[in-house]
Amino acid sequence: MASHRRALVTGASAGIGEAFARELARRGYDLVLTARRADRLEALAKDLRERHAVEAIVAPLDLARTDGPEALVAALEAQGLAIDVLVNNAGYGVPGYFEEQPWATHAAFIQVLMTAPTELAWRLLPAMKARGYGRILNIASLAGHIPGSAGHTLYAASKAYLIKFSQSLALECAGTGVHATAVCPGFTYSEFHDVTGSRELVSKMPGFMWMDAPAVARQGLDAADAGKAVYVTGRVNRAIKSLFKLIPDTLALKMVQRQGRRFRTGPRGG
Template structure:
């Protein structure tokens, strides 16, 4: 195991092998935070770790985990403890989208999605919070989405619902721990340039969105880490996204749903039943 260098804090980043997760790893390493990187693809984690150790004086551990497995979150935390590491910063980033309407995929795809995007983040918080509380220090970023603030869309049926859950969960967790030196933030980016849309099969659809709708992953991450450090409980990246959230919140429900219904085909894969 690597020996920690300048910083005694350790961060766990889930879904760290690509996209926003790898940018969290890069930014945290640049800030001197030691890292536990977790994802399914250990080869990509090791390559990222080599890159970061060459640039920054931080310790890095890589642990393969598939959070779709109901036993994975607890096994991940047990392995971290076995390696003698106490996690002070938790980045619940692992996630993806299931394209199509509700009955298009097999149920197991939805069950795995719920496990990865909802159950696993909550369980990781549940398992790691006691240590943070004992040390009177903790930072938790739950990567949600602008979609969690907007009306539901046709296609990717569970995505907005899961992200809305993360936002409400983060708010409650923040209130419960605000006096204990622990900051919790639901980070809500909009369209972000990363591998996310390739994995979900939506690249061909979302590539038609105008350039001003997009943000770079490194900017999203820097803003998110600054937000949780300030104590922001919910942070929406970008003025355009904050404006969209304003309209989504204040338009009458019927009007907002009609608008999303017309626009869903521009950013959601709707093939299937």
């Protein structure tokens, strides 16, 4: 159990982020919860305080703001709140073909899923190293291990980035007491597919393909504590990753293309 250690969870208002917050609180960590929806954060913080007697602070923030990570860390430092565990979870999908979305939409996506987690890690890492303890969990995806699909052009690319970033960071932090881990879930029960409008389509996936968010959080935190640089949650997902490593790239791309037609949203889907 944690003793006077604190975790920062981004995208904590629902889904995998909420599950990480709950699991960290269960393990005794104090929390800083950030997301856009302040009402949900307040309700979650209240519940965690009552259930686990931990400190839970709410810091509403839209990480699409380019000054968001700097402002958040400055506010924490001003309050004397050290962060021992960073869970970079905030994220979403942008359905539709690449050129059909305005550049501002893509720029915001890159800011939230790539720039913000990288900057938060950069700003919090020195103090973690100085204290001799830290965990940086970048919530990537199985999608980062397989070819990108049409219709979510930047999603797999952003997750592949988080995987490579975590690997390099893990090597740089070796021996310091700080562990960096890319946690790679597959299909997970959450609001993600409701937000992207793909709930009806992905519901066609067989039940054995799905995991629940609490299981992802438990496995992810255990992997970080064990010092694993990359961890794919669930046996089925690990089998899929292994399969795509073995087959030729051209065949893998064709498989993703064929499967993607079944689950694509937007005007060119189907």
